[in-house]
Amino acid sequence: MKILISSCLLGEDVRYDGNNSSIAFTPSFTFSIKELFMDILCENEIYSFCPEVAGGLPVPRASSEIIKNDKPFIVKNEKGDDVTINFLLGAKKALDICKEENIKVALLKAKSPSCGNKQIYDGTFSSKLIDGQGLTARLLEENGVKVFNENEIKDLAKFIKTNK
Ligand code: SF4
Numbered sequence: 457m458k459i460l461i462s463s464c465l466l467g468e469d470v471r472y473d474g475n476n477s478s479i480a481f482t483p484s485f486t487f488s489i490k491e492l493f494m495d496i497l498c499e500n501e502i503y504s505f506c507p508e509v510a511g512g513l514p515v516p517r518a519s520s521e522i523i524k525n526d527k528p529f530i531v532k533n534e535k536g537d538d539v540t541i542n543f544l545l546g547a548k549k550a551l552d553i554c555k556e557e558n559i560k561v562a563l564l565k566a567k568s569p570s571c572g573n574k575q576i577y578d579g580t581f582s583s584k585l586i587d588g589q590g591l592t593a594r595l596l597e598e599n600g601v602k603v604f605n606e607n608e609i610k611d612l613a614k615f616i617k618t619n620k
Pocket of ligand 1: 462463464465470471472505506507508509565568570571
């Protein structure tokens with residue numbers, strides 16, 4: 457199966473702070489989850505993608521939050537710059553790849569204003585989480601791509617097994 461995966465989860469240093477969120481090297485993930493993740497990587501066709509970099513933002517960059525989470529969306533970074541266009545462009549490019557390659561499932565980083573599939577920060581830069589989706593996760597799901605986050609690897613494995 458073809459799977460789009462957030463580049464930072466694969467260990468690429470694309471996060472706003474210049475680091476990554478590698479599942480393989482994060483101590484809080486159990487060995488069995490890491491093993492399951494590695495099996496998924498080995499047995500499927502992986503497309504690494506970072507919407508924020510694809511949308512033209514640099515690494516490192518100021519962290520961003522979604523200020524207005526419905527159309528027209530507004531995303532700003534902590535310096536107050538409007539980066540909405542970068543986030544929309546990254547989301548569009550992610551969808552383009554999914555359409556071109558017939559990708560039906562994605563594993564995206566939780567809580568990100570691009571990749572988060574269930575929660576995002578509330579737009580006040582005060583570390584407060586609310587229910588909601590990042591712009592890429594939202595656009596993919598609106599177009600039929602099933603999105604999981606890194607805390608749902610067992611669910612992703614079940615999805616792959618069922619939809620092979
Ligand atoms: Fe990771 Fe997504 Fe943020 Fe890129 S945009 S660093 S892939 S969470």
